[in-house]
Amino acid sequence: MVSAQMVKTLREMTGAGMLECKKALEEAGGDLEKAKEILRIRGLAKAEKKAGRETKEGIIQTYVSQDRKVGVIIELNCETDFVARNEHFNELALNIAKHIAQISENANREGTGEDILKQAYYQDPTKSVEEVIKSAIAKIGENIQLRRFTRFDTDGYVHAYVHGIGRVGVLVDYRSDKMDDRVLRVIQDVAMQIAAMKAEYVDVNSIPAEVIEREKRILAQQARQEGKPENIIDKVVEGRLKKFYQEKVLLEQPFIKEEKKTVGQYLGENALGIQIKRFVRYELGGI
Template sequence: MISAEMVKTLREMTGAGMLECKKALEEAGGDMEKAKEILRIRGLAKADKKAGRETKEGIIYAYVSEDRKRGVLIELNCETDFVAKNEHFVELALNIAKHIASIPENKDRAGTGEDITSQAYAQDTNISVGDLIKSAIAKIGENIQLRRFARFDTEGFVHAYVHGIGKVGVLIDYFVPSLNDQTLRVVQDVALQIAAMKPEFVSIESVDPEALERERRILTEQARQEGKPENIIEKVVEGRLKKFYQEKVLLEQAFIKEEKKTVGQYIKESQTGVEIKRFVRFEVGGA
């Protein structure tokens, strides 16, 4: 006889529906472990069917080690905004981020979910990260995909910031002579800047040469099409490149809390010695 209490217990253990739990228990002859196995097999089969469905929603999730020497940022996608707020989905994001942070082969690495899903799951090496995601799909009922990740390992410190309900996240690698409340406030302000203003480079010196050359070609051609004389085109281009730097380079951007200053000036005037080494910014569905 399958009691309501047994069905309730199995549901709490697996997250499956009441009717599914009852059927599994009946099939298993009341054996709880066998019923769990039946549900898992059925769930994974359903998960495979859901795997082709589009995932446009999701969250950005960040994890930083206690010593602030290692940090991970991930984008985990699902089908609906409702599921993006689901506690099981958020827990999955945490477990995946912790896994990425704990595996040595992921050190200072960035990539897509395909680079991670075949790895043995750090907390249970009998399954892969892909299996972990499939189990979540079975429990939650939507397709779930790990879209991308980035991990920083540093001799300095790592800081993470996730905006609001997890639509935008930032991971920063920085150096500072002394870690204290003031330096953390400055780094948090920089993280807010990156989240809001979408810079692509830390400093003018760090601008990708190919990106700079491409921008220079575009600006040169624009100036020619505007009828600017050849002898002044170079000066026009250099002037317009300043606007490019102000838009794309973090330290050259107007500081969002005090627009008369650049971010670089704000950091310098803070006298904290904060030096931004690198950063990554993820936005759900972004490039």
């Protein structure tokens, strides 16, 4: 039995119409993931919106230690855009990011405000992080919530980039043969690339096998529905899989400053021994 709530959830996740969602759920026996695949194969799914996606205002804030060995990115939410631009709110966001970086139990960790609210605040251990936030709420006059955070600890280096007024931010963990202004310029380019092009994986080898198998299955079904002969389906799938890599894989993406080369080629040409280990991209209200 497909409920109205299930149809609503699938619609929020895919952007497809109510009737199409209902039919897909019935065909999938009520399995949401299978229904999503069915919609994608039919070409009905739009950008993959997630159920419960946040629409609050706020800011993406980052902090990197002086030695570049520890980096933090957070999303701090408030109720209005006016407060998001408030000096006290921005200062609170930076101090929370610094707190996460200073407390050893947060090393290489990601989580939500619930994970750190009870911690003694690094600037004043007589207060908890929760008390600091409540004090800011009283001062600013709006509800404030630490929605999520990620901290990288590395034997390489960490770089942070926040785009514009704090709606998108990136944290990159990388290795380099040396550390100078040229390296920083290149890694800044990479961070801007991630922010703009929404890469999800560093390289093809970092894509989980189940993700690749799912894409192959969907691409094969799409090709069959287009009437492609069965004997060329595999070739069609491989060709379209390359496009998937160009969209989702950082090192395979066309470089935004020179689209005739990939990000991987750009890094190689600079001969600085830069190796991207991992990254995280936050967008305000995203997942």
